[in-house]
Amino acid sequence: MNLTLRIWRQSGPQDKGRMVKYQVDDVSPDMSFLEMLDVLNERLILAGEEPVAFDHDCREGICGMCGLMINGDAHGPQRGTTACQLHMRQFSDGDTIDIEPWRARAFPVIKDLVVNRNAFDTIIAAGGYVTAPTGSAPEAHSVPVAKADADAAFESAACIGCGACVAACPNGSGMLFTAAKVTQLSLLPQGQPERYTRVIGMVDAHDEAGFGGCTNAGECTAVCPKGIPLTTIGRLNRDYLAATTRHADTPGT
């Protein structure tokens, strides 16, 4: 099939950026979306033009490195699918496709479709862990975990940190990302000792990094390639409330 692409080109953080039109012909429906971009880039290089910079690595939907706004949808039209797993059979001959980077205050553009997502790491560093230095662990079976809790924790732990939630949110909020980690760890017995310090640390880091607040728009969960539910944000709010009221003066309880 033959496609028209309109791609965001921006040479660096200082450049204003613009949409540039490209024609790509003979696209196979079995190609992945990124393979289609590879074809375009090969052609641009041979024509003496700068190829389009975009982030990608595993190309199997798990590393979270790729992230494109495709026709205004984070990761494109197919639900539960990262851009790298999106295949061209989802499009039709003659389509025009707009491709843009994540746009959010906390994710500044580096070049073309590549953005800086370090803010996510900063949120994890502020509490998204269990303090368990190597060697200190008790025998794994000493603390059973109810299967329902383990399964629910896993659902939240499936987050790949791609940032689609932030890109889709009208406020540029990173709350779904933050809530996914808070939920995973607060469901497990291992996460209890730091439960309330964690949620405060992570939410503070989230706000300081320039993410917007959550207004329950729900766009985040609609585009999440791993289907992280909105209920995680409810759980975060409950923990946050508990942390700032009941537990404010009695750390560790």
Add this chain to the structure above:
Amino acid sequence: MDLFTEGDPIADTRAPDGPIETRWERRRFEAKLVNPANRRKMTVIVVGTGLAGGSAAATLAEQGYRVRSYCYQDSPRRAHSIAAQGGINAAKNYRNDGDSVHRLFYDTVKGGDFRSRESNVHRLAEVSVNIIDQCVAQGVPFAREYGGLLDTRSFGGAQVQRTFYARGQTGQQLLLGAYQALERQIGLGNVEMNARHEMLELIVVDGKARGIVVRDMVTGEITTEFADAVVLASGGYGNVFYLSTNAKGCNVTATWRAHRKGAYFANPCYTQIHPTCIPVSGDHQSKLTLMSESLRNDGRVWVPKAKDDDRAPRDIAEDERDYYLERIYPSFGNLVPRDIASRAAKNVCDEGRGVGPTKLGVYLDFADAIGRLGRKAIEAKYGNLFEMYERITGEDPYEVPMRIYPAVHYTMGGLWVDYDLQSTIPGLFVIGEANFSDHGANRLGASALMQGLADGYFVLPNTVANYLAAGPLEKVDATHPAAVEARRDVEDRIQRLLAVDGDRTVDSFHRELGQIMWEHCGMERSEAGLRKAIDEIRALRDQFWQRVRVPGNGEGLNQSLEKAGRVADFFELAELMCIDALHREESCGGHFRAEHQTPEGEAQRDDDRFAYVAAWEFTATGEPSVLHKEDLNFEYVHPTQRSYK
């Protein structure tokens, strides 16, 4: 000109002697310690943030060392360990099915076709149990039974259920555990994290590894970084084949640059071709996707009995199907080790019985399992894998059997290390897939995650201390002649790549190199094919340096430049892989030489001539490498012809 010369054998691997189950304990006791107050004054560089590098950086920082960590991705959480699906082995024996440290040790040595070092493998089996404890304590959400205890499943090459898992995302969950421990140390100021940085050279001062040259991939700035010890955890080199299950960015540059500076490269020809991957669909293909080996627990592998049978799979009656793994290997059936399953798939396709549009595929059929357990149970176990298969192929595996074919997945070879995981350059340690250490000629499923975390959490932090305790080392900075030279080499290389300005893209060269390697150094190798490959690689490498086009400049983000540097190193590695494969006139594990097979077509080892590790020393570009042999002695697991029948 000879392809290589032979040097002195490697006499000492620094493994303690005595009963094998006491060796690691003795090593830890005899290792010198560093006083906590002095640890703060010592810096360790860790390159790579996968299971090995992430866990090592976090653990070293917890112990009080200053750590500087580097990765090429935009975040340490994205290292390719994240893509591991199936599980992690540990000798917990929670199933009471006869497992033990000794059995895991035995299975791993046998699975590796008797080409690994007994002392190292035993240590791996010992610490496997600690890994599970550690990960559970971190909040890794492993699959659990209704009683709240951990669930396990079977994997290839074993008859016990010792594989712990987190649905089909075990690597992701283990890596996030290590990543979170690492982020905690970053937050505490104990680790300086440098994402989007690529190591392009090793700095060796007075014979010791003292630092690295890195390029900031965003600004293009090249800097020299210094430490008391350098740890490479930069993964494997499967991308030399262009098409593999590795991430697109996976590369050999860090280990290859260290090899050129004096670190021996061991067993480069030992590569693992994974039997269950989604077949190639066309020329545009940029990578191959694995379908977890765990699927072989419930899926049955078959092809039609007749050649060129183009009927739909459901139209082929039961008695017209050949469940060839169950037929040839009745005791292990669909769960034979990876090398055996891959070669069997190749054989049936070579006979003309392959399926799918390219005829390079076999069926992996879940109809029986769905009938026996119900669709819901299969969904719970493999739901995400089935969805992934459908997204890529457009076919629903609940209705139509999956089509699978082998693909390059893992490299058992890597930088040679001693028992302490130290390379032949003092102060340079190598962990995880980047070293050659534990898997011999074939890695068993669910053992890569085990080895990465064993090295990073438990082995390296002990052995690196022993090295650092001999310090402190003299201070080195950017003005040291060795650093100036290393930096200049990197800058010259980048300028050379940019200056060619030819008429072919980096990817076109990489694809062609991959085709040569897949054809001649893939699932089956022969003397004639390997000699041809060596000639073709050399010719293509010359073309590369005359005709490659790298657009843009070295300042700022330039993904073509990054690729060009990696492919240039793949060319040099590819030649060494073929030489290693050519010199090893036997078949073992993933290395199958057409000339060396049993009458039944199984790998025929030659223990009298080849029971050694081939460790290659770099001499000069274009000059023959020097082969050093490390003899393998088997005191506990007696080498036999592997049988899974």
